[in-house]
């Protein structure tokens with residue numbers, strides 16, 4: 188057992204592996220299983236993989252280290268970390284940005300997680316047997332995503348589950364569960380991959396996923412790889428600052444970051460190895476996003492031998508991946524509320540300090556309202572709930588991944604690269620004992636120049652996504 192940096196009893200990981208599993212659980216999510224295989228397959232396969240790995244090493248690793256460092260060195264969550272390190276409240280906007288980003292992500296992420304739970308329950312009840320062919324499955328998916336009460340109900344299920352885990356102290360809830368669920372997820376994925384690779388014709392899918400076509404690598408594809416890297420590693424919204432503040436003192440930030448990155452990338456690759464061979468073995472076209480997971484895959488799973496078991500296994504692993512991510516999202520806000528309400532304010536203390544339980548209740552209530560608004564706007568039940576013609580679900584998705592997460596990441600890079608050294612805390616931020624000086628120097632150069640420059644380019648790209656420029 189090692190000592191953690193967190194000052195509050197119970198809010199700390201008691202083991203290094205606990206933190207690694209929880210951080211990997213945050214990173215591994217729907218982005219890996221649902222989004223990554225499709226983007227990679229469509230954008231040059233192996234070539235995209237090389238670009239993606241480049242982005243992960245160049246931007247993902249330094250930013251992951253940065254978030255862990257901010258949390259570990261300050262011992263505070265996203266609310267107090269910036270103030271604690273720079274000694275004033277000038278960077279407090281970054282705390283609020285983190286909190287708002289996690290809130291908006293929860294608004295749409297719980298809805299997609301709800302679809303996964305809906306499909307898991309249907310897989311258990313063998314509902315797909317009566318839906319033959321992709322047309323019937325498309326109609327079924329449409330009926331799921333246009334049914335307001337059903338969507339709200341199914342989004343509440345993972346919300347309740349997440350709240351139940353976050354309700355407990357970090358070491359008893361998040362840590363204990365992550366240590367069970369993450370190895371289980373990996374095992375299930377390996378089983379699925381083995382099963383799919385035994386299908387006749389699966390090699391075409393493997394070739395599709397890994398074919399290396401550099402002609403497809405355009406600046407837009409590089410941007411896409413960078414955006415995917417941020418979202419997939421949960422960078423730029425304080426989840427890893429919060430987990431960093433619970434990190435055992437003796438834990439090495441650099442090694443932990445590398446371990447999390449390896450696990451996250453491994454799951455994304457495994458997802459591709461499961462999905463594409465199956466798609467090609469059964470003669471389907473690789474469809475995009477929601478279609479792929481909720482229409483094409485059920486159609487494929489239906490045709491496999493042991494179809495019930497395969498369907499249940501697949502949707503179960505999707506639910507596990509999603510819930511370990513929602514847990515980290517909720518923890519950002521819960522830790523934020525706890526810390527904000529417990530902050531000493533001198534004599535005129537007007538806010539009553541809130542307990543972890545009260546913070547979980549407040550967070551769940553606010554997120555429930557957001558979910559309901561998103562669903563109403565999506566299904567058209569409340570059609571005036573839209574921004575620039577986009578429903579709230581799409582708005583939250585695009586706003587967080589294209590603007591808020593990159594902005595948060597850029598703020599953190601500038602904070603650690605430029606602001607802290609000026610305040611004389613460079614020594615305090617030095618990553619780990621034994622880390623070579625050249626490594627630290629490269630790390631700082633990347634934070635100061637490369638990360639902000641790359642993020643400005645992402646912004647320009649996302650402006651195009653919003654049709655502003």
Ligand code: PFF
Pocket residue numbers: 213214215216217218219289292418419420421422424426512513515516
């Ligand atoms: N990394 C998650 C995924 O790939 O699905 C998404 C995510 C989870 C983003 C938690 C941010 C976060 F804090």
